[in-house]
Amino acid sequence: MKNQWEQDLEICLEYGDRRKEFGGAVIPPIFGSSLFVYETTDSLSEAVMNEQEQYVYTRGTNPTIEVAEMKLAALERGEVCRCFSSGMAAITAALLNSVKSGDHVLCVSNLYFSTMELIKYLGKFGISHTICYETDAEVIEKYIQANTAVIFMESPSYMTFRLTDLDTVASLAKKRGIRTIIDNTWATPLFQKPLLHGVDIVVHSLSKYLGGHSDLVGGAVIAGKEIMGTLFTKEFLLMGASFSPYEASLLLRGLRTLPYRMHGHQENAIKIAAFLEGHPNVLRVLYPGHPTHPDFSLGKSNLTGYTGVMAFTVDGGYEGVKRVLDRLEYIKIGVSWGSFESLALTPNTGSNERQLLSEQIDPGTIRLAVGLGDSGRIISDLEQALR
Known part of the structure; x- marks a missing residue:
């Protein structure tokens, strides 16, 4: 029987x-067509009624x-995947x-932070x-209310890189009929498979x-067929945040x-x-793959590997992080992550230190x-x- 690494490798290289069907093409062709025609009115009507399974x-x-959706669903050990035009479109739909x-x-x-802004915006409704x-x-569990419908997680968490016990949280949520959603972008499906821990919906930014x-x-x-059946007809089709076949080809190359x-x-x-842990000018390193991390033991049960995104803190608040960031030469200052280049930034804008402290984020944080x-x-x- 193949181990997880062998299974995932096969999915990335060949599955779907x-x-x-595509004439022996090693790489699936890019179907740039916006629509698909049918020979009869009846056949088109049947396809429209079953659009999740038919090309319309x-x-x-x-x-x-x-093809990309099949690979992602298989990597997460889920039933169905739908790709969107951005990570925020996927989170919004979920x-x-x-x-x-x-x-x-x-x-x-x-x-x-954009996920939190969206959740705050939902207060309008x-x-x-x-x-x-x-x-x-x-x-x-103590924060659960009588009307709690969703527990939303990011594990490791944004900027602080804390881990959540997915099995326990998913279990307590199911007992109360609460849906669980997790942003699994950091770990990727290779190093964490939340659906196997009982989580209901997994979301990803494909840009990383x-x-x-x-x-x-x-x-x-990525979720089960029941959830995705309603999501396809409503939040997916009606919101119109569709993924491009050209972008899908780039995603397939990445996979x-x-x-x-x-x-x-x-x-x-x-x-x-x-x-960084040994550097005298670094106050703290936040990386689940390092033994000093407070959730290192939990990571051994949730994660099968560690990715390249971490944070560390320095003294001096905004001026302190700016001194370090502005001296970088090989590492570039920029948003996002997950590619060949090394990037760094700070959540500190120079005017939001009080907000960062309320969110338990050190004002001296640099994300690397x-x-x-x-x-x-x-x-x-x-x-x-850092010198």
Whole structure:
């Protein structure tokens, strides 16, 4: 029987490629057509009534996108995947499918700031929210309200990189009929499979590791057939945030090398986390793959590997982080992450320190996305910037 690595590698390299159907093409062709025609009125009507399984209009289904969706669903060990035009489109669809007016969303620890802005915006429609900054399941349970409909997680969490016990949280949610959603972008399906821990919906930004080349923007939702059946007809088709077949081809290219790229990111990141941990000008390192991380033991049960995104803190608030960031040469200052390049930024804008403290984010935080370059060169750049 194949182990998880062998299964995932086969999915990335071959699964769903339909080479016989596509004339032996090693790479699935890009079906750029916006629509698909039928020979009779009856056959078109039948296809429209079954648009999840038939090609009618690329806003719904498309052969190139379908191959990518099949691979992502298989990697997550889920039943169905739908790709969207951005990660936020995917998160929006997952949330809107899960709540109604009068419901409550429980946010666990720190979430991506745009996700939090969306959840706050839902207050306009009578949907409330609470943030539990603790990741301990017993504490999370105390924040559950009678009208809680969704527990939304990011594990590791945004900027603070805390882990949540997925098995325990999913179990307590199911007992209360609460849906669980997790942003699994950091870990990728290679290093964490939340659906196997009982989580209901997984969302991804495809712009990060899954694409892997800083040249596409997209998102994905993976869940069971029942959830995705309603999501397809409502939040997917009606919102119109469809993924492009051209972007899907870039995603497929990225998936071919995903297993090898992720191990490269992990190898570099572990070395760099160790360097930062020993540097006198670094106050704290936030990386689940380093033994000093408070959730290192939990990571051994939730994660099968570690990616390249971490944070570290320095003294001096905004001026302190700016001094370090502005001295970087090889590492570039920029948003996003997950590609070959190494990137760094700070959540501190110089005017939001009070807000950061309320969110339990140190104002001296620098987020580092370790790329695939030589680890020695990355360390040398950090050394001279921290000096």
